[in-house]
Amino acid sequence: MAQIGMALYVGLTVSLVFVTILHQSSADFVSTPVPPPSTPPPQEGPGIPAQGQYRAKNENGTVCLKANMALQINISFNSAENKTVQNIVNLNPNETSSSGSCGKESATLILKSGLKTELTFTFTLNTTSNKYYLNGVSILAIWADMKESFSAHNDSLDYLQGSLGFSYMCRSEQTLKVSSDFSLNTYLLHVQPFGLTGDSFGSVLECMLDEDDLIIPIVVGAALAGLVLIVLLAYLIGRKRSHVGYQTI
Numbered sequence: 615m616a617q618i619g620m621a622l623y624v625g626l627t628v629s630l631v632f633v634t635i636l637h638q639s640s641a642d643f644v645s646t647p648v649p650p651p652s653t654p655p656p657q658e659g660p661g662i663p664a665q666g667q668y669r670a671k672n673e674n675g676t677v678c679l680k681a682n683m684a685l686q687i688n689i690s691f692n693s694a695e696n697k698t699v700q701n702i703v704n705l706n707p708n709e710t711s712s713s714g715s716c717g718k719e720s721a722t723l724i725l726k727s728g729l730k731t732e733l734t735f736t737f738t739l740n741t742t743s744n745k746y747y748l749n750g751v752s753i754l755a756i757w758a759d760m761k762e763s764f765s766a767h768n769d770s771l772d773y774l775q776g777s778l779g780f781s782y783m784c785r786s787e788q789t790l791k792v793s794s795d796f797s798l799n800t801y802l803l804h805v806q807p808f809g810l811t812g813d814s815f816g817s818v819l820e821c822m823l824d825e826d827d828l829i830i831p832i833v834v835g836a837a838l839a840g841l842v843l844i845v846l847l848a849y850l851i852g853r854k855r856s857h858v859g860y861q862t863i
Contacts, residue, residue: 659702660686662787665802666707670714670723678716679723679737679807680781680815686799687731687753688789692761699759702799705731721807731755733798736769737807744778746808747771751792766796776819779809784821 663684670679685705693699705727714723719741725733736750752767773790776782783804790798806815 660704662686662801663704664707666705666710666712668707668710668712668723668725670712670716670721672716677810677813679714679721679805680810680813681712681723681735681803681805681807683803683805684801685725685733686801687733687755688797688799689753689755689764689766690795691755691757691764693759694761696761701757701759703731703757705733716807723807730757734767737774739778739808745775746778747775748773748790751790751798753792753796764796766793768792774803774805776806779816780819781806781815781817782821783818784824786821786823788821788823 663686665682665684668681668683669677672678684707687703687705688700690698690700705725710725710727712723712725714721716722719739721737721739723735723737725731725735732754734750734752735748737746738749739746749771750767750769751771753765755764757764771790771792774782774784781804784800785802787799787801788803790800792798804815804818809816
């Protein structure tokens, strides 16, 4: 029994140390640099936005682009007081309509939130490799505290890469930087701009951020399985030695 206790102690200690190191490494990887003292502390954000379901259809009414996602708009603009303001706003799906169009190599999704915000997403398909990606994003915003309407666009992006007939999924938060004063934060994103069959998503290609989130549970499970194996082996060895000790000479 002493051997079993010692094996259990050693196995548990090794597992805890391993998991602690892994957790520390993950924390170091995603840690955010501390801003310099001259930078004002960031204001509290609006929280995680609600997920919307958006569609673009062909002329015959067939869905050709499908996107389920929660969006957060992050822009810097001049206020009515002529001050630079950084504002983060959640896109409300209940107040947002979607439209768009699809071609053989290009698909566009347009989101309009009342008369205040219009977002346009452009996807491109490489017909040689059968790979698609988000190459263009633009915004037009007319908010009450703006000195004038805000607009920005970028047609040289390379986000949300997927394969023809497959959908792209990223449940984790990711930031799509469009310009120096405009970016989008996405959550619970699931999109397919090409190769839809009916109104159903194709097989899923998950983003690296989601795959990284699975590493720690897998490693912890493997460490615990190793601990159980060590204890079992120690028990079997101890039992065998006990039987040898009682043999008649």
